[in-house]
Amino acid sequence: MALGMDYAQQDCSLARALEVVGERWSMLIVRDAFYGVRRFNDFLAHLNIPRAVLTGRLRSLVAAGVLDKEPYQQSPVRYGYNLTSAGRELWLPIYALARWGERHASEGGARTVFSHATCGTRLDIVGSCPTCGVLVAPQDVMMRPGPGAVSEMRQDPVSRALGRPHRLLEPIEQLIEPTTEPVG
Amino acid sequence: MALGMDYAQQDCSLARALEVVGERWSMLIVRDAFYGVRRFNDFLAHLNIPRAVLTGRLRSLVAAGVLDKEPYQQSPVRYGYNLTSAGRELWLPIYALARWGERHASEGGARTVFSHATCGTRLDIVGSCPTCGVLVAPQDVMMRPGPGAVSEMRQDPVSRALGRPHRLLEPIEQLIEPTTEPVG
DNA sequence: TGAGTAGGTTCGTTCAACAGACCTTCGTTC
DNA sequence: GAACGAAGGTCTGTTGAACGAACCTACTCA
Known part of the structure; x- marks a missing residue:
């Protein structure tokens, strides 16, 4: 999490959850995914989030198993982000x-x-x-x-x-x- | 919220809620309040949060109507933070x-x-x-x-x-x- | 050939988080 | 009555993430 310090000392499931979705923008990205948003540029347009931040958040949500990155078309390949079963929970x-x-x-x-x-x-x-x-x-x-x-x-x-x-x-x-x- | 930018453009109750409890540490402070923590130094000891950050977070949670600051003793006066009815929800x-x-x-x-x-x-x-x-x-x-x-x-x-x-x-x-x- | 679209990366600036030292007030103990 | 400790803060310098804007890379279409 932010600033080189995390919630690791907190022996608590809430802190674990917040490490995944507690950063700025993360929960709004997941909300938009529930609402049906799947594409990078659609998240960008709806959230008014800096592009680099969106890139980072999507990457960590995928790494945490909340989102799934899949191509939705080839040539040129374009990716969509979908909620996994953990994400839907x-x-x-x-x-x-x-x-x-x-x-x-x-x-x-x-x-x-x-x-x-x-x-x-x-x-x-x-x-x-x-x-x-x-x-x-x-x-x-x-x-x-x-x-x-x-x-x-x-x-x-x-x-x-x-x-x-x-x-x-x-x-x-x-x-x-x-x-x-x-x-x- | 952080960095001079907020979620104001989000026409969404979730964004409103996150403006209150979405900042780093805020939700863990509220959790500790549920657990029975009431004093500044007890939050400090349990969360390992910088003192200045705790001061700021408690202040904004009080301002948002989530916590209530009340003296629990006089001479010297000492304050405790309790969840309001909105906070308990x-x-x-x-x-x-x-x-x-x-x-x-x-x-x-x-x-x-x-x-x-x-x-x-x-x-x-x-x-x-x-x-x-x-x-x-x-x-x-x-x-x-x-x-x-x-x-x-x-x-x-x-x-x-x-x-x-x-x-x-x-x-x-x-x-x-x-x-x-x-x-x- | 040029413009447009999707999904990014790079870079300089700003501002909050961090760590630690310091402060104030009061009560207690030597 | 000097020293010490507790409670609840404030102050300060450093670091690093968020911000905004520009740039980049395929690829398609007219």
């Missing part, structure tokens, strides 16, 4: 932290609402479906903008794609509309 | 992240085991009691060293006190044994 802590932030560090209500894709019920505080009584896996979670969303905030194609209702882990490439410049 | 994300770290970033099993104080059952993955079927509030959670604990790791009085089975939020002062130096 980060859904619970990320959801819990987002809900905390919604209640205690935001105004204007939830920016994003998560619901059970099967029945449409909004997830409860721990990420279960109150209607079906099950803990909902991320691929069965539907996300859509909530009442607190600020639609004018970002207008890049990635942000617009993420603002459409869709399932977690569903790649956003298919949601990005072709840039239809107004003629003139 | 961080239990869910912290527990979820610790469980993730236990499964994916540790070896040797759980370092700390959390159970329902009422019935003794170990908490499930989201922090509920499988026996009683309720989400367990932190003050009803019992913590004790687990099979993966490394007892030789730290031997300061604070670490020893935290190694004793006790309820979350129970101040550790009463668990710290008087320093009984061997005579000679």
